[in-house]
Amino acid sequence: xxxxxxxxxxxxxxxxxxxxxxxxxxxxxxxxxxxxxxxxxxxxxxxxxxxxxxxxxxxxxxxxxxxxxxxxxxxxxxxxxxxxxxxxxxxxxxxxxxxxxxxxxxxxxxxxxxxxxxxxxxxxxxxxxxxxxxxxxxxxxxxxxxxxxxxxxxxxxxxxxxxxxxxxxxxxxxxxxxxxxxxxxxxxxxxxxxxxxxxxxxxxxxxxxxxxxxxxxxxxxxxxxxxxxxxxxxxxxxxxxxxxxxxxxxxxxxxxxxxxxxxxxxxxxxxxxxxxxxxxxxxxxxxx
Amino acid sequence: xxxxxxxxxxxxxxxxxxxxxxxxxxxxxxxxxxxxxxxxxxxxxxxxxxxxxxxxxxxxxxxxxxxxxxxxxxxxxxxxxxxxxxxxxxxxxxxxxxxxxxxxxxxxxxxxxxxxxxxxxxxxxxxxxxxxxxxxxxxxxxxxxxxxxxxxxxxxxxxxxxxxxxxxxxxxxxxxxxxxxxxxxxxxxxxxxxxxxxxxxxxxxxxxxxxxxxxxxxxxxxxxxxxxxxxxxx
Ligand SMILES: Nc1ncnc2c1ncn2[C@@H]1O[C@H](COP(=O)(O)OP(=O)(O)OP(=O)(O)O)[C@@H](O)[C@H]1O
Ligand SMILES: [Mg+2]
Numbered sequence: 001x002x003x004x005x006x007x008x009x010x011x012x013x014x015x016x017x018x019x020x021x022x023x024x025x026x027x028x029x030x031x032x033x034x035x036x037x038x039x040x041x042x043x044x045x046x047x048x049x050x051x052x053x054x055x056x057x058x059x060x061x062x063x064x065x066x067x068x069x070x071x072x073x074x075x076x077x078x079x080x081x082x083x084x085x086x087x088x089x090x091x092x093x094x095x096x097x098x099x100x101x102x103x104x105x106x107x108x109x110x111x112x113x114x115x116x117x118x119x120x121x122x123x124x125x126x127x128x129x130x131x132x133x134x135x136x137x138x139x140x141x142x143x144x145x146x147x148x149x150x151x152x153x154x155x156x157x158x159x160x161x162x163x164x165x166x167x168x169x170x171x172x173x174x175x176x177x178x179x180x181x182x183x184x185x186x187x188x189x190x191x192x193x194x195x196x197x198x199x200x201x202x203x204x205x206x207x208x209x210x211x212x213x214x215x216x217x218x219x220x221x222x223x224x225x226x227x228x229x230x231x232x233x234x235x236x237x238x239x240x241x242x243x244x245x246x247x248x249x250x251x252x253x254x255x256x257x258x259x260x261x262x263x264x265x266x267x268x269x270x271x272x273x274x275x276x277x278x279x280x281x282x283x284x285x286x287x288x
Numbered sequence: 289x290x291x292x293x294x295x296x297x298x299x300x301x302x303x304x305x306x307x308x309x310x311x312x313x314x315x316x317x318x319x320x321x322x323x324x325x326x327x328x329x330x331x332x333x334x335x336x337x338x339x340x341x342x343x344x345x346x347x348x349x350x351x352x353x354x355x356x357x358x359x360x361x362x363x364x365x366x367x368x369x370x371x372x373x374x375x376x377x378x379x380x381x382x383x384x385x386x387x388x389x390x391x392x393x394x395x396x397x398x399x400x401x402x403x404x405x406x407x408x409x410x411x412x413x414x415x416x417x418x419x420x421x422x423x424x425x426x427x428x429x430x431x432x433x434x435x436x437x438x439x440x441x442x443x444x445x446x447x448x449x450x451x452x453x454x455x456x457x458x459x460x461x462x463x464x465x466x467x468x469x470x471x472x473x474x475x476x477x478x479x480x481x482x483x484x485x486x487x488x489x490x491x492x493x494x495x496x497x498x499x500x501x502x503x504x505x506x507x508x509x510x511x512x513x514x515x516x517x518x519x520x521x522x
Contacts, residue, residue, distance in 0.1 A: 164390055171376045171387050177338060178374040183362035183391040183439065 006257050009136040014253030015246060016138070019146035020207050022245035024222070025229040026153060026238060027200030033236035034173045034193045037087055037098050041106035042201060043219035043226055045078050047113065049205025050214035054122050064126060068206035072199045079198015080191055087194070088187070106219065113216035121213040128210070145207035152203055153242070156196070169193050173236075225252075225265075228272045234282020244283060248272075289314040289474060290335070290366075290443055295344035297334045304330040306498040307344065312443065317475040319485045319506070322495035328478040329371050331495065332447045335476070336368035337361040349442075363391055365442035369449065371478075373432040377421030381412055384420050384431055388438025397440060405434040408467060426457040430464065437468070444468070446477040462488060 028042045039045075049071040056067040086105060090098050128140040160166040172179045172189045179186055212218070229248050233240030248268050255264030275283065290312040298304045304327040312318045320328050333339040335346065337358035346354040353361055362368075375384050385405060389398045406413035409430045415423060420431055429449050436444055449465065450458040462484055469475055469488070479485035486492060486506045494502040502509070 164386065164395060167379070167383050167386055168390060171379055171383070174376045174378055175374055177358075178370065178376065179387070179390075180338065180358040181336060181362060181368050181370065181374075182387045182435075183359050183394075184387075185357070185359045 002258060005135050007254060009138070010254045010257035011250060012136060012138060013142065014250035016142040016146040017253055018246035018249035019149035020204060020211075021225065021229060021249050022242045023149040023152055023200060023207070024204045024226045025233065025241040025245050026156060027197045027204065028226055029230050029233070029236055029238060029241045030156075030169075030193060030200070031197040032230070033238075034169055035087065035091075035190060036173070037091075037095075038102070038227070038230075038235075039082065039087075039197070040099065040102040040223075041082070041109055041219075042197075043223040044106050044109040044113075045075060045082070045198060045201040046205045046208065046222070047214060047216070047218040048078065048109065049075050049202045050209040050218065051113065051117060051122070053206050053209045054124055054214055057124050058122075064124070064206075064210065068203070071206040072202040075202020075205065076195040076199040079194040079196070079201065082198070083191055083194035088190070106223075110216050110219070117216065119215055119217070121215045123213040124209050126210055139211070141210040145211060148203070148207055152200065156200070157238075159196070165189070165192055169196075225268070228268070232272060232275055232283055234284055237282055237284060240282045240284040247283075289316075289349060290476070291345075291347045292331075292335070293345045293347075295331075295334060295341045295346060297330060297339050297341045299330075299339070303342075304498055305334065305341075308495070308498070308500055309344075310493055310500065310503075312474060312476050314442075314474055315472070316491065317469050317477070317489040319489040319492040320476065320478045320495055321480070321482045321485065321492060322501075325497075326495045327498040328495055329447055330498075332368060332370075332445050332476075332478060335361075335445060336366055338368075362439055362441075363393065365440075366445065367436035367439050367441035367443070368445040369432045369436045369447060371447040371451065373428050375420045375428055375431050375435065377419065379420055380417050381420055381423070381431060382416040384435050385412075385438050388435035391439050394439045398438075401438045401440060405437055408437070408471070409434050409464070424457075425453050426461060429453065429461060433464070433468065437473075441473070443474040443476060446475065448478050448480060450479065450481050458484070 024046065028039060031037065031039055052074050053067040053071045056062040056070055057064055086101050087098065090101055126141060131138050131140055160170055168179060168184050168189050169192065172184065172186055176186050225248065229244045230241055232248070233244035251268045251271060252264040255267045292308055292310045294307045294309055295305055296303060296307055308331060320331060322328055330339060334341050337353065337356055341354050345352055348364055348366060351364065353364060376387065385402060389395055389401055394401065411427055412430055412434055415427065420428065423431060450461055453461060458481060466488055477485060477489065486509060489506050491504065492506050492509055493500050
């Protein structure tokens with residue numbers, strides 16, 4: 001029998017992981033909600049940002065927070081580049097072409113990263129303490145990542161709700177021509193959306209590199225998980241994505257302690273498949 | 289103020305407007321009537337830049353707008369209330385109005401504009417926080433007009449504002465349009481309710497299969513067979 005304290009600790013860790021996963025899912029969901037396109041290579045962008053922070057911090061001695069800011073900016077630039085170079089030329093072509101193009105980008109980035117940086121796992125070592133709460137041990141790095149992720153999500157919410165451009169981002173997906181009649185250039189709104197989505201990938205990268213090591217195939221584990229969370233929450237549904245992120249992270253974290261990490265993933269995937277039959281529109285969708 | 293000269297426009301191979309000329313002076317209210325498929329909506333879309341003219345010229349206050357994209361034309365002071373209202377159904381009433389003030393020039397006076405729109409349409413003020421999609425047809429049309437006013441335009445293009453409204457609501461709407469007019473806005477309106485719209489405007493044009501077939505002062509036109517002609521095809 002496993003000591004309940006370990007399960008409680010795993011549950012807490014699940015919530016902490018959920019915060020970062022929610023951030024990833026929200027970034028992907030934002031792009032999908034506005035452009036109707038899934039960036040298959042989203043987590044590969046995160047991977048690039050992780051490398052950036054790694055090199056800035058370990059190679060150039062930047063403080064981690066500054067590396068994180070650079071990562072956010074770099075992510076935004078990557079997001080705009082993906083939009084202008086890959087998505088924009090394909091906006092009016094079949095969904096399968098967009099899928100193949102961003103999927104191609106995924107393999108390109110993986111191979112390119114392998115070529116440049118080999119398959120070595122690289123870790124940023126921060127001497128952050130482990131804190132003990134009621135007999136449970138929590139990594140301070142995870143706690144910080146969680147708090148920053150939550151703050152970023154609140155920031156995103158306020159941005160989308162209260163600014164003109166944020167409201168335009170929500171509006172343009174509902175009626176592109178009507179938005180043009182308001183004086184907004186849809187192309188510009190898309191670029192801003194892609195920059196915000198990319199910046200979130202950059203922030204997620206900075207939050208992940210203080211917990212995990214980075215390697216060219218980092219996306220292989222987190223990518224499918226992120227897509228599952230988005231689909232489970234209902235594609236384009238922001239609240240759903242957060243709920244799904246917490247559920248999935250809990251299963252993986254608690255399942256990992258009770259059985260094994262692999263079993264945690266297996267259960268998560270099985271739940272995903274079952275849910276797809278029970279609630280194809282996402283967990284928060286009303287039943288037909 | 290607004291002038292179209294020999295405008296030809298269409299969609300792909302199809303031509304919907306054939307050499308249309310039309311003029312609206314500052315302070316005027318002008319109607320365009322005609323049967324279904326005559327090209328009225330296309331005409332409005334050409335003016336607001338959603339469709340670019342193949343031939344002919346379009347000037348507003350002396351400047352040619354024929355080659356400008358829609359999002360730049362609004363900045364010249366032309367607000368288009370499209371056919372079918374085209375509000376953002378998932379946004380709140382307040383957010384819809386906010387989008388009306390998206391233009392940089394309109395953002396500064398955003399609070400004032402909002403105040404004015406709410407005074408003009410008190411029903412919208414009561415429903416500020418409601419999703420626009422949950423409003424009644426009449427309220428949605430008010431919202432669409434209010435949203436257009438938020439950009440602080442010089443001219444408002446209204447495309448069939450009474451479409452899909454119950455008869456009582458149509459009367460109220462025409463009353464509201466009259467009030468918008470009294471606020472000093474120049475109006476170009478497309479309508480199927482010919483008799484009623486002629487009471488509201490100064491001049492009118494009859495459009496038939498892409499060509500202007502008749503034009504004149506509203507009071508003179510009402511006496512001709514204009515009204516009947518406008519219903520051809522209905
Ligand atoms: N997007 C489009 N693509 C191709 N043809 C179009 C398009 N929109 C309109 N048309 C055609 O152009 C012609 C004029 O249409 P338009 O919508 O301008 O007419 P309308 O006078 O506004 O009609 P209604 O009274 O039904 O609103 C019609 O024959 C229509 O079929
Ligand atoms: Mg029409």
